[in-house]
Amino acid sequence: MNPMLTLIRKDLQLTWRDRSNWLSALSFACISLLIYSFAFDLVATDLKPLLPGVLWTTFLFVGVFASSQSFQREWDSDVLDALMLAPISPTAIYLGKALTNVISLLAIELVLLLLSTMLFDTAFLTAELILVVVIGTIGYISLTTLLSTLGTRARARSMLFPVLALPLLIPLLIAGVRASSAAMDEPIGSAPWILLLTVFAIWSTASGLLLFPLAVKR
Amino acid sequence: MSATSPDIPEARPSRLQALFTFLLRAVLPVYQRRWVLLPALTGVMMMAMLVGAVLAAPREVVEGDVQRLMYLHVPSATIGTYFSFLITAVASAIFLMSRDIRWDAVARAAATVGVLFTIFTLATGAIWGKPIWGVYWSWDARLTSTLVLLLIYTAYLLARSVAGPNDEQAARYTAIFALVGFLDIPLIHFSVDWWRTLHPQRIIFNTRPAVPNEMLFVLLVAFLAITFLMLWLIALRSDSEQLAQRTDRMRMYLDQRGNN
Amino acid sequence: MEENALEFLFAGFAVFWAGLFIYLVLLQIRLRDIQQEVATLEERLTESENTDTSYGEAISTSESTADSTTPNELSKRDTTTNASSRDA
Numbered sequence: 001m002n003p004m005l006t007l008i009r010k011d012l013q014l015t016w017r018d019r020s021n022w023l024s025a026l027s028f029a030c031i032s033l034l035i036y037s038f039a040f041d042l043v044a045t046d047l048k049p050l051l052p053g054v055l056w057t058t059f060l061f062v063g064v065f066a067s068s069q070s071f072q073r074e075w076d077s078d079v080l081d082a083l084m085l086a087p088i089s090p091t092a093i094y095l096g097k098a099l100t101n102v103i104s105l106l107a108i109e110l111v112l113l114l115l116s117t118m119l120f121d122t123a124f125l126t127a128e129l130i131l132v133v134v135i136g137t138i139g140y141i142s143l144t145t146l147l148s149t150l151g152t153r154a155r156a157r158s159m160l161f162p163v164l165a166l167p168l169l170i171p172l173l174i175a176g177v178r179a180s181s182a183a184m185d186e187p188i189g190s191a192p193w194i195l196l197l198t199v200f201a202i203w204s205t206a207s208g209l210l211l212f213p214l215a216v217k218r
Numbered sequence: 219m220s221a222t223s224p225d226i227p228e229a230r231p232s233r234l235q236a237l238f239t240f241l242l243r244a245v246l247p248v249y250q251r252r253w254v255l256l257p258a259l260t261g262v263m264m265m266a267m268l269v270g271a272v273l274a275a276p277r278e279v280v281e282g283d284v285q286r287l288m289y290l291h292v293p294s295a296t297i298g299t300y301f302s303f304l305i306t307a308v309a310s311a312i313f314l315m316s317r318d319i320r321w322d323a324v325a326r327a328a329a330t331v332g333v334l335f336t337i338f339t340l341a342t343g344a345i346w347g348k349p350i351w352g353v354y355w356s357w358d359a360r361l362t363s364t365l366v367l368l369l370i371y372t373a374y375l376l377a378r379s380v381a382g383p384n385d386e387q388a389a390r391y392t393a394i395f396a397l398v399g400f401l402d403i404p405l406i407h408f409s410v411d412w413w414r415t416l417h418p419q420r421i422i423f424n425t426r427p428a429v430p431n432e433m434l435f436v437l438l439v440a441f442l443a444i445t446f447l448m449l450w451l452i453a454l455r456s457d458s459e460q461l462a463q464r465t466d467r468m469r470m471y472l473d474q475r476g477n478n
Numbered sequence: 479m480e481e482n483a484l485e486f487l488f489a490g491f492a493v494f495w496a497g498l499f500i501y502l503v504l505l506q507i508r509l510r511d512i513q514q515e516v517a518t519l520e521e522r523l524t525e526s527e528n529t530d531t532s533y534g535e536a537i538s539t540s541e542s543t544a545d546s547t548t549p550n551e552l553s554k555r556d557t558t559t560n561a562s563s564r565d566a
Binding site: 143146147149160163164167168170171174175178191193196199200203207211214215 | 314366369370373374376377380390391394395397398399401402405406408409410412413
């Protein structure tokens with residue numbers, strides 16, 4: 001059997017079994033959505049120009065929050081060293097972890113989109129918007145998965161991780177917000193935002209694949 | 219690598235090696251005399267730049283005397299910032315390949331100096347912007363991407379500084395971060411450019427008349443001055459970081475001996 | 479605008495030079511810290527080397543000439559044990 005698929009299945013099983021992690025991520029996302037609606041009074045004003053920004057900041061914060069822990073279990077139980085000794089390429093380990101993170105994050109984002117469809121009475125579950133969300137999620141998860149190895153051993157990791165990850169994700173945030181606005185028929189500039197989003201996703205996946213082996217090699 | 223033709227792998231490294239030794243022979247004498255050459259060149263060029271910028275260069279017609287800040291601002295932004303970060307990325311790549319911790323010191327030094335010049339760029343730009351634009355800061359594309367650059371490299375320095383000078387793992391991780399950050403620069407540039415310049419509230423730069431030759435000459439002097447200053451600062455910093463690494467190694471050695 | 483502009487020009491150059499100066503001072507402080515550490519490490523090194531060699535000498539001499547240990551060597555050994563106990 002393909003070792004990568006085994007890894008993904010193992011990770012998904014563990015994620016499913018250890019519910020506290022993704023449940024806290026999900027509730028963090030819901031709370032931040034509520035906080036946005038209180039802070040900007042999202043009920044009274046014209047929502048449409050604001051909503052993409054609200055959604056994408058929530059996605060990014062949840063993504064950083066959730067994927068900063070991605071190798072924590074491996075470090076805690078010294079499994080990563082064993083994995084490195086096993087005849088699996090580090091690329092497969094990286095891809096497995098990134099795919100697991102993408103799947104769990106997409107599940108959380110789907111719930112969020114459903115929730116905001118009901119809360120804000122706007123159609124979020126359109127094919128175009130979901131495409132934008134999927135591409136964007138692949139883009140930022142492949143980068144945060146790479147960077148999560150970065151913080152795993154350093155001290156003050158939990159504080160540092162967002163500081164490291166978020167500036168690198170600014171292009172993705174801009175492109176994601178603009179592309180979502182375009183998908184919601186908002187008047188924005190004519191720049192090819194989906195293209196930029198795709199380029200970012202390809203770039204971050206490529207750099208993850210190339211640099212992850214260097215990050216965990218001993 | 220190719221088992222069928224054993225001659226070619228023999229020939230290639232030797233040619234590379236020849237090139238390498240040639241380069242080394244050309245660069246090494248200059249590198250060894252860096253503590254004589256760099257301060258002298260930097261001092262002379264900085265003085266020349268100061269005189270040129272404040273006294274010799276003609277007064278700009280539209281903007282007046284504030285325009286003289288350009289001679290600090292433009293070289294700081296191009297050479298001081300981008301070239302330093304390029305050095306950081308190259309040194310990080312060499313560190314990742316060679317595992318020689320001294321390259322990590324070079325990368326850190328270049329990032330520190332780059333952050334310093336980014337702050338200079340933003341500060342002189344803001345001070346220039348107040349009388350010309352009427353505001354210190356505008357969310358213009360170039361300003362914004364420079365700010366993002368500052369955030370990335372301060373994060374890099376922060377992440378590197380929480381670990382010890384000889385922490386090989388932390389050095390490797392931050393080297394990877396430096397590479398990713400450097401490759402992120404074009405994406406940041408494009409995204410911020412499209413974000414701002416395609417936006418209605420666009421700041422229109424003054425369309426300048428053709429730049430006189432005296433100005434170009436002073437600008438050239440300023441470029442050289444900032445280049446030498448940057449190289450000198452990086453050399454100072456990387457040597458002191460390497461000193462810190464050696465001191466740290468010595469202390470670890472002594473601690474180990476003390477425990478035995 | 480005129481006077482203002484000159485003020486801004488001055489401010490710009492002042493920020494640059496002050497920043498450079500502050501940076502160099504900070505670097506100097508860092509170098510002095512490293513220098514101090516090198517000094518203390520050197521002290522420790524010479525100390526441990528002295529004690530180590532004298533300890534080795536004392537053992538070898540005591541092995542070869544077990545009963546004719548000079549008072550000088552005895553006192554050396556005392557200092558060694560003292561130093562090692564203080565280190566530990």
